[in-house]
Structure formats: C-alpha cells, structure tokens
Amino acid sequence: MTNKPPPPSPWLIQPEDDPDPSASFVDYLRWMREPSSVVDNSSKKRDNDSKLQLLQIAENRANYVQHLTKLNQRTRQITQARKGYLLKVTCPWRIRVGGDRGPESILLPAFDSLGMPYIPASTLRGVARHAAWQGIKSRSRQKFQLRSDRTPDAAETAAMREADHRVMAYFGALDAQQPQDRMAKVIFLDAYPIPQPDTPSGGLALDMANSLWSWDGDTLEYNPNPNLFFSLKQPTFLIGILPRVQGEQGAKICKQVAKWLMAGLSAGIGSQVNSGYGRLVKSNQAVDQLSLPQEFLRIRFIVEGQGIHGIKRLGNPFQPYKRNRETGDWERNRQGQLKLNDYSEAEFRPIAFKSMVRYWFRAFSLGVLPVERVKTWEARLWGAIDPKNYGWVKVDAVETPEEREKDHEQVGIFRMAYSPAAPLNHHCAIAKLMENLCWLAFRLGGVGQGARRPYYERNSNPRIRGSCLILPGEDGFCLLPATLSLFQSAFQHRLHQFDQALAELTAEPIDRRSILSVTQVSADQWAEAVDADCQIWGVSGTNGKRKPYALEILHEYFHQLNGRNSDAARNLCGGSGNDGDTIPSPIWIADFERYQVVTVFGSTHDPRREYLRRLQRESQESFRLV
Numbered sequence: 001m002t003n004k005p006p007p008p009s010p011w012l013i014q015p016e017d018d019p020d021p022s023a024s025f026v027d028y029l030r031w032m033r034e035p036s037s038v039v040d041n042s043s044k045k046r047d048n049d050s051k052l053q054l055l056q057i058a059e060n061r062a063n064y065v066q067h068l069t070k071l072n073q074r075t076r077q078i079t080q081a082r083k084g085y086l087l088k089v090t091c092p093w094r095i096r097v098g099g100d101r102g103p104e105s106i107l108l109p110a111f112d113s114l115g116m117p118y119i120p121a122s123t124l125r126g127v128a129r130h131a132a133w134q135g136i137k138s139r140s141r142q143k144f145q146l147r148s149d150r151t152p153d154a155a156e157t158a159a160m161r162e163a164d165h166r167v168m169a170y171f172g173a174l175d176a177q178q179p180q181d182r183m184a185k186v187i188f189l190d191a192y193p194i195p196q197p198d199t200p201s202g203g204l205a206l207d208m209a210n211s212l213w214s215w216d217g218d219t220l221e222y223n224p225n226p227n228l229f230f231s232l233k234q235p236t237f238l239i240g241i242l243p244r245v246q247g248e249q250g251a252k253i254c255k256q257v258a259k260w261l262m263a264g265l266s267a268g269i270g271s272q273v274n275s276g277y278g279r280l281v282k283s284n285q286a287v288d289q290l291s292l293p294q295e296f297l298r299i300r301f302i303v304e305g306q307g308i309h310g311i312k313r314l315g316n317p318f319q320p321y322k323r324n325r326e327t328g329d330w331e332r333n334r335q336g337q338l339k340l341n342d343y344s345e346a347e348f349r350p351i352a353f354k355s356m357v358r359y360w361f362r363a364f365s366l367g368v369l370p371v372e373r374v375k376t377w378e379a380r381l382w383g384a385i386d387p388k389n390y391g392w393v394k395v396d397a398v399e400t401p402e403e404r405e406k407d408h409e410q411v412g413i414f415r416m417a418y419s420p421a422a423p424l425n426h427h428c429a430i431a432k433l434m435e436n437l438c439w440l441a442f443r444l445g446g447v448g449q450g451a452r453r454p455y456y457e458r459n460s461n462p463r464i465r466g467s468c469l470i471l472p473g474e475d476g477f478c479l480l481p482a483t484l485s486l487f488q489s490a491f492q493h494r495l496h497q498f499d500q501a502l503a504e505l506t507a508e509p510i511d512r513r514s515i516l517s518v519t520q521v522s523a524d525q526w527a528e529a530v531d532a533d534c535q536i537w538g539v540s541g542t543n544g545k546r547k548p549y550a551l552e553i554l555h556e557y558f559h560q561l562n563g564r565n566s567d568a569a570r571n572l573c574g575g576s577g578n579d580g581d582t583i584p585s586p587i588w589i590a591d592f593e594r595y596q597v598v599t600v601f602g603s604t605h606d607p608r609r610e611y612l613r614r615l616q617r618e619s620q621e622s623f624r625l626v
Contacts (some may be wrong), residue, residue: 009050012057045337049320051106051228052342055206056317059230062201065114069340071192078189079240085254087239088194089265089280092287092398094207096231096277097123097270107229109204112190117204117232121188123269124239128188128257129171131264134420137163167359170257185253189240193232203235203588208311212355213362218371219519220362220528222584228311236283267293267420274383274394274419276350287398292417296431297438297476303410305455307447310347314340334576344449348410352448354395357434357527359384360441364393364498366529367515369508377506381430392422392430408455408464414438426505433501439477439494442469444536444599445588452574452584454591456547468591484538484595488623491538495626512626524571526586526602535603535612536626539619540595548591550598553615561607572607587611597625 071322079086087464094477097119098110112118140159145152172184193202210226241258243250265280272278281287291298314320322331324339331339342412358378365374378384381389416434418427445451446467453466471478481487495512526533541549554573562569569575574585586608588599598615600608617624 009054010055048226048228049338049340051339052206052312052314053317053320055106055230056314057226059201059204059206060317062204064116064202064204065195065200067114067193070203071116071118071190072194072238074191075189075238078244082242083246083251084240084242085251085258085610087241087262088236088283089239089262090236090283091203091232091278091280092347093279094205094231094233094277095235095270095280096132096207096229096272099507107227109230109232112176115337117193117202119191119233119237119239119269121190124188124191124261125171125184127264127269128261129167131267131373132170132257133163133167134259135260135263136166170253183244185250186257187242187244191237191239193235193415194238196236199233199235200355203232204230205233206311207231207233209351211251213359215375222528222582224582231277237280244412263293266290268394268574274350274391275354276396279396288400288413292394292396292415294418294422295415296418296427297414297416297435299414299438299442299471300441300473301412302470302472303412303415303447303467304406304470305408305446306448306450306462306464307346307408307410307467308349308352309344310349311345312340312342313345314342316341346410348397348399348412349448350395350397353414354382355399356393356445356447356451357438357441358443361437363528364437364440364530365502366518366527367513367531367534368499368502368510369506369513370516371518372510373506390419390421392419392426393417393434394419401480429501429505433505435477436494436498436501440491440498442471443491443590443592443597445469445590452588454548454551454589454596456551458546480592482594484540484621484623487538487595487597488625491536491625521602521605523605523607524567524603526608528584528601529588530599530626533597533604534601535624536597536599537612537615537624538595538597539622541618541620546594548589548597549619550589550615553618554587554611557607557611557614568607572611595621 076086078084096107096109099108102108107352109117110120110123137159139472140162141155144155144158168181170185170538172182174182177183193199196204207229208226209229210224212222212224214221214223239261241254241261245253262282267273268278269280270278279292281290316400320340320342322339323329324331333339361381362378363373365377367420369377379387379389379391381392383389394417395415396417397412397414399410401411403411422430446454446469448467450466455464455466455468457463458465471480473479481490499510499512502508515532517532518529519525521527521533530536539550545552547555558569558573561572570583571586574583576582590597600612602608603612
C-alpha cells in the first residue's frame with residue numbers, strides 16, 4: 001500500500017508537458033480523455049469518482065449572480081418597453097432542458113453563449129404552441145362529436161385541422177394561406193434563472209440517475225449504475241413575451257399565449273417529465289394545493305426512517321479519498337479500490353416513488369404474464385429508452401416539510417396522472433390498475449434507502465435504519481385494517497382488482513391460481529417476482545426488543561449463518577461479495593405496529609425457506625396473503 005496521493009479528476013491535473021502548439025482544443029480534450037484499455041468495475045468506479053469530484057468543485061464555485069441579474073434586468077426592460085407580458089415561474093423540484101455532453105461525458109443542461117443556464121426561447125415557443133394545439137383540438141373534438149354526421153375518426157380529423165388553423169394565427173406557419181399568418185404574432189425571450197442569495201448559480205446543482213434494474217433478454221438484472229450530471233434545482237425563471245402587434249390587440253394576444261404557455265409548463269418540460277422533473281408553476285402558488293394535468297390519484301404520506309436520498313457528496317472535493325488516521329495509508333475496499341470520503345445527502349426525490357411503484361408492477365405482473373408481455377407493458381406504462389416509449393403514466397411527489405414532526409421524517413403528497421401519450425380508451429383501466437397497485441406497494445415496503453426493511457433505531461452509527469410508509473388519511477385507501485384477518489381480505493381484494501385491470505388493459509387472461517415460475521430457484525438464485533416461488537405473509541408477535549418482530553427473527557438467523565457461511569447469509573439478506581457485485585435482499589418487511597407484512601422471493605429453497613419456518617413457528621398469528 002502506498003502513501004502516494006490518489007489522482008483527482010484528470011481535468012484538474014496540470015499536465016507535465018504543454019500540448020503541441022499545433023494541437024486543437026478538441027485534440028487536447030481527447031488527450032485528456034484517453035480511454036482506458038480495460039473496462040471493468042475498477043475503471044468504472046474511478047470514472048464515477050472523477051465525475052463526482054469535478055462536478056462538486058464546479059457546483060461550489062458557480063457564482064453567476066452578476067450575469068443572471070443583468071440578463072433578467074434586460075428581459076424585464078425589453079418586455080416593459082414593448083408592452084409585453086412578464087411571467088415568473090418556479091420549479092418545485094428539478095428541471096433539465098436541452099443540453100449536451102461536457103467533460104467526462106457529463107450531461108449538462110442548456111447553456112447560452114456566456115455559459116449561463118437558461119431555457120431557450122425556441123423551447124418556450126414549442127411548449128406554448130403544443131399546449132395551444134392540444135387545448136384547441138380537445139375542445140373542437142368535443143364540439144364535432146356532438147354532431148350526428150361525424151364518426152369519432154372524422155371528429156378527430158376535423159378537430160386537428162381546426163387546431164392547426166387557429167394555432168397558425170398566433171404562432172405562424174410558412175405554408176399559411178393568409179400572408180398575415182406566416183409570421184408569429186409574439187416573440188419569446190430566453191428565460192434565465194433569477195439568482196437567490198442561497199443559490200448564486202441560479203439553481204445549477206449536482207444530480208444523479210441510477211438505473212437499478214435492466215432487462216438482459218428475458219432476465220432481469222440488478223446493476224446499480226449511478227450516472228452523475230447537472231440539472232437546475234428549484235430555480236425561478238423570468239419569462240418575457242413580446243407582441244408583434246401593438247396596442248390592445250397585442251396585449252390580448254400575449255395574455256392568451258401566456259395562458260397556453262403556463263398550461264404547457266405546468267405539465268412539465270425538458271427531460272423526465274413523467275418522473276417529476278420539469279414542472280413549472282407560478283411563483284405565488286402553493287405547489288401541494290395544485291393538481292397535475294389529468295391527475296387521477298393523490299395520496300398524502302409520511303416516510304419515516306432513512307428517507308429518500310439522492311447524490312453522494314465528498315467531504316473535501318480536493319481530497320476525495322479516505323486516509324487511515326493511524327497509518328496515513330489510503331483506505332481500500334475488498335476489491336483493492338480506493339474508498340471515497342463521501343456521505344449521502346438527503347433529498348426528496350419524486351423519481352424514487354416512480355421506481356418503487358414500477359418495481360412492484362413488474363413483480364406482480366411477472367407471476368401471471370409471460371416475460372415478453374411484461375417487458376412490453378412495463379415500457380408502455382412507465383416509459384423506456386429502448387424501445388422508445390414516452391410512457392402513459394406520470395408520477396410526481398411534492399414535499400410539505402412544514403408538517404414534519406421528526407428529523408427522520410419526510411412528509412408529502414404522491415400523485416399520478418395520465419400522460420399525453422395515454423390512449424383515452426385506456427384511462428379507466430390505467431386508473432384502476434394504478435390505484436390498486438399503489439395500495440399494494442405502500443403496504444409491502446418503504447421507499448428510498450432501506451426500503452426493504454422497516455424503520456428502527458439502533459445504538460451504532462448510522463442510528464436510523466430502514467424505511468416505513470405511513471398513510472395518515474382516514475379514507476378507504478389510507479385506513480389500515482385493524483386485524484391481520486381483515487388485512488388479508490383487503491390485500492387479496494386489491495390484488496384481485498389489480499389482476500382485473502391488468503387483464504382489461506393487456507387483453508390477456510389473468511389467473512393467479514395458475515401462477516408461473518419465472519426462473520429455476522436455488523439457494524443462490526431467485527426472481528424478484530410474485531410468482532409460484534414467492535410467498536407473502538402477514539404475521540404478528542412480540543419480542544420485547546427495539547426491532548420489529550419479523551426483522552428481529554431475520555437478523556438473528558442472519559448472524560447465525562454469517563458466522564459459518566457468508567454466502568448463505570447473503571442469500572438471506574443480500575449484500576456485497578468479494579467480487580464487488582451487490583445482491584439485493586430477497587426479503588421485504590413492512591411494519592404496521594400491530595403486525596408486519598413479509599415478502600420472501602425464492603421461498604422454496606433455504607435459507608429463505610428456513611426463515612419462513614422460523615417466522616411462522618414463533619408467530620402469535622400468521623396469514624398467507626399470496
């Protein structure tokens with residue numbers, strides 16, 4: 001082991017030799033980004049460490065107050081001088097518009113020629129135009145459908161033509177028949193973030209996407225792959241709309257276009273709008289009181305425990321790795337890789353809820369549908385890159401921190417809505433499917449870090465572990481059944497309703513009595529699916545300890561195994577192996593105080609089968625749910 005300091009990001013190293021004067025800047029960048037000859041876990045980790053260091057330094061040093069202040073002053077002055085319309089909007093969470101790849105292939109948002117983050121005028125025009133076209137088409141279709149001489153297809157075609165014609169009068173079109181309609185009646189200005197004292201960068205902040213699950217043919221693989229990039233966090237933008245027509249008519253046109261623009265912004269712009277990104281609202285509006293466009297489900301919740309975490313941060317970005325305090329050597333993991341001196345930063349992330357509900361949709365569907373059909377409908381409902389699907393369902397969650405009573409709580413509202421891609425004839429089936437899926441998902445585990453374990457406290461560090469989802473409402477969706485037998489009835493009713501909606505949506509026969517086995521189960525192999533090899537139980541018991549009853553039995557058995565067979569212990573509770581691969585726990589436990597709900601994947605083989613035996617043997621009461 002060496003005391004030589006580990007290298008930081010190659011972008012922060014002063015080269016020993018100056019590049020040749022004839023080399024272009026692009027050549028210089030290519031030299032600095034010379035690809036590794038071996039792509040393995042070690043090189044991937046090194047690249048991710050480098051990205052984190054580079055992005056955190058860039059974020060810490062970003063101070064655009066002077067430039068953004070001038071740019072917003074210019075927007076305000078031009079708009080007022082032309083008697084235009086000013087619109088101030090805020091993003092409750094994050095937004096990522098446009099952009100390109102920068103150093104280390106880091107995804108960046110849109111920057112102007114000065115390097116300032118912004119929303120281009122062309123983007124705003126496109127959003128307003130599309131919202132106008134959709135709104136006019138929808139109203140026109142309803143009007144034409146009332147006429148007896150119009151079939152649904154004819155009404156749709158007529159509505160589209162009318163929308164084209166009316167939108168053209170505001171936004172212009174080169175092929176317009178009327179000369180006055182060939183030029184837009186309004187001009188959009190680029191929109192810049194308004195700098196705040198605590199965000200001199202205009203909201204430019206480190207962000208992370210992590211695709212935990214991916215399909216490899218018919219096999220579902222768990223492979224955490226955190227991808228770091230920049231987005232804008234909770235920015236406020238000033239938007240200017242200028243009239244080309246002077247006087248009262250111009251003001252009227254600007255006001256109508258601003259109304260359409262606001263409708264488009266409230267639905268979300270940029271990337272990942274179905275996952276909570278990109279939604280913009282008026283700055284004076286209470287976000288938790290607003291509805292999503294075409295919203296069909298709203299749930300108030302509390303997350304207790306580890307909560308939802310986003311990115312990791314370095315304690316000191318200029319000294320990214322850990323040193324042993326006694327020896328001074330650089331600390332390394334079991335694979336010999338340098339350990340980052342990092343920590344997790346808590347963040348309320350709507351995308352975590354989408355990942356949770358999507359996970360349970362996949363798990364329940366795999367037991368009753370062929371794998372290919374599950375892949376198709378997962379992509380259709382939730383979106384996918386390959387094959388490209390926009391997704392029929394939008395998921396959002398907003399935090400209401402003023403209601404939080406404890407430091408380890410996150411309080412908010414979870415919402416689902418139809419996306420513009422969702423066919424109208426499937427709306428009812430989608431709503432039924434998602435309502436029952438969410439009821440099941442909220443009763444099977446938590447969300448975010450520690451989602452597979454219930455919340456509990458311990459004396460060692462970290463003190464808080466696990467995650468619990470609490471629904472504080474008193475309606476039929478939120479109210480928890482008082483006894484295990486009532487919970488069993490409610491659970492099976494919701495699962496039956498889910499299956500009915502799935503059958504209606506997919507036009508496939510669904511019969512959970514003829515449940516499938518997704519894979520050949522063994523001690524170290526199982527599928528994360530509610531299939532023939534999965535069991536879900538409701539149990540109750542007391543152990544007089546700080547942990548929930550079912551978790552205490554699991555941990556006791558784990559420690560017995562871990563002392564003599566670490567592989568068997570991993571096959572019970574998950575964990576990291578010597579090869580660096582991480583296995584997620586095959587057991588989920590949700591705690592509701594009076595009883596717990598335990599999901600065991602691959603329950604037909606030990607050590608998971610033995611855990612179920614111990615659980616049932618020591619339970620005061622137990623009911624099999626699936």
